[in-house]
Structures are given as C-alpha cells and as structure tokens.
Amino acid sequence: MKRRQALKLTSIAVGGSIVGAELFLAGCKNNTLDSVLFSEEVLALLDEIGETILPETERSPGAKAAKIGLFMQQMVTDCYAEEEQQIFMKGIHTLNNTSIDKYSRGFLELNSKEKLDLLLRYDEEAKKRGAEEAPHFFTLMKQLTILGYFTSEPGATQALRYIPTPGKFVGCLPYKKGDRAWA
Numbered sequence: 001m002k003r004r005q006a007l008k009l010t011s012i013a014v015g016g017s018i019v020g021a022e023l024f025l026a027g028c029k030n031n032t033l034d035s036v037l038f039s040e041e042v043l044a045l046l047d048e049i050g051e052t053i054l055p056e057t058e059r060s061p062g063a064k065a066a067k068i069g070l071f072m073q074q075m076v077t078d079c080y081a082e083e084e085q086q087i088f089m090k091g092i093h094t095l096n097n098t099s100i101d102k103y104s105r106g107f108l109e110l111n112s113k114e115k116l117d118l119l120l121r122y123d124e125e126a127k128k129r130g131a132e133e134a135p136h137f138f139t140l141m142k143q144l145t146i147l148g149y150f151t152s153e154p155g156a157t158q159a160l161r162y163i164p165t166p167g168k169f170v171g172c173l174p175y176k177k178g179d180r181a182w183a
Contacts, residue, residue, distance in 0.1 A: 037089060038069075038073040038076075038077075042069075042092060043069035043070060043073065044069065044108060045069070045092065045095075045096065045107055045108060046068060046069035046072050046073070046092070046141075047063065047064045047067070047068055047069040048064075048107060048108055048115070049095070049107070049119065049141055049145070050062075050063030050064065050066075050068035050069065050072075050141075050145040050148070050149070051063045051064045051068075052112070052115045052116055052119050053119065053141075053142055053145045053146075054068075054145060054146070054149050055112075059158075059159075059180075060154070060155075060158045060159035061154045061155075061158055061159070063145055063148070063149050065152075065154045066148060066149045066152035066153075066154050066155050067152070068144075068145055068148045068149060068152075071144065071147075071148035071152070072088075072141070072144045072145075072148065075144055075147075075148070076088050076089075076140075076144075080140075083134065084134075084135065084140065087134060087135060087136075087137050087140065088137055088140050088141070090137065091136075091137020091138065091140070091141065092137075094137065095107060095118070095122065095137075095138075098118065099114075099118055102118070119138070122136070122137075122138035123138060123142070125138070126138045126139045126142075159180065160180055160181050160182060161179070161180045161181065161182050162182075163182075
C-alpha cells in the first residue's frame with residue numbers, strides 16, 4: 001500500500017477528524033520529475049552555476065563545497081510543482097545552449113569571467129520578469145543556491161558565525177564592520 005492510499009484510508013476511518021488531512025496528502029513527494037534527469041553532468045553544471053553565484057573566498061568555501069547541485073536536485077524533484085520543474089530543467093539546457101552559441105563551448109568549459117557574464121545576463125533578464133509571470137529559471141537557480149548554501153554545514157559554520165546550541169541567548173551584541181552574520 002502506498003503512503004497516499006494509507007493516509008486516505010486513515011482519514012476516512014476516523015471520519016475525517018484529522019485536522020488538515022489534506023495537508024498530509026499535499027506533503028507527499030512529487031514524483032512527476034524522475035531524479036534520473038539529473039545526470040552527473042547536470043549536477044556538475046549546477047555545482048558550477050552555484051560556485052559562480054557564491055564562489056570560494058579566503059574566508060569561506062564556495063557553493064561546490066556545499067554540494068549545491070545535489071541540494072537543487074532534491075528540492076526540484078521533491079518540492080517543486082510540475083510547472084516549476086519544467087522551467088528549471090528547460091533552463092539548464094537554455095543556459096548551456098546559450099553558452100555554446102555565444103562562446104562555442106559549454107558552460108563548464110568557460111572561464112570564470114565568461115561564466116559570470118552569462119549568469120549576469122540571465123540575472124538581469126530575471127529581474128525584468130513580472131510578479132504575475134512564471135518564475136525565470138535563473139531566479140529558481142539563484143534562490144536554491146542561496147538557500148542550499150547558507151543551510152549547509154560549510155555555509156552555516158564557515159561563511160556565517162556559528163555557535164552550536166544549547167547556549168545562552170545574548171540578545172544584543174556589538175557589531176563591527178566586516179563581521180559575518182550569525183547562522
């Protein structure tokens with residue numbers, strides 16, 4: 001028996017008394033996009049896109065260290081609606097094809113300046129998109145990169161200031177220019 005069927009039967013059995021039973025069903029994994037679509041090459045491409053957005057610095061590791069491609073795969077396959085999944089997957093191919101058209105090589109073969117120029121072009125394009133329109137693929141990639149990085153171990157512990165809990169709460173700390181934000 002599948003989880004969805006079990007939840008339906010359980011909610012029927014208790015007379016629909018489970019408050020928010022429809023939310024249990026809505027929380028089930030979205031199987032419309034098979035994770036097979038995320039090949040090793042696609043994951044490497046997503047890692048490189050993430051690294052271009054959040055590169056390694058002297059003070060912190062970049063998005064590659066957070067395995068951002070795997071994070072994007074998980075979020076897109078498990079959490080995105082079918083329309084957003086299609087936008088994201090089409091965007092991967094659009095970005096790589098634009099790289100080939102403009103530079104005669106794929107995104108992974110570009111130097112760091114060319115990668116940045118290409119992503120800045122898509123960032124400007126995404127900013128022009130209206131709120132009522134479907135999201136731009138680069139907006140999805142950029143949001144996932146930021147979310148995935150700052151919630152990852154390297155992002156939270158090395159890019160941000162991190163003190164593991166439990167610990168005492170100190171509500172007011174002095175800020176010095178150049179200090180990192182708290183995780």
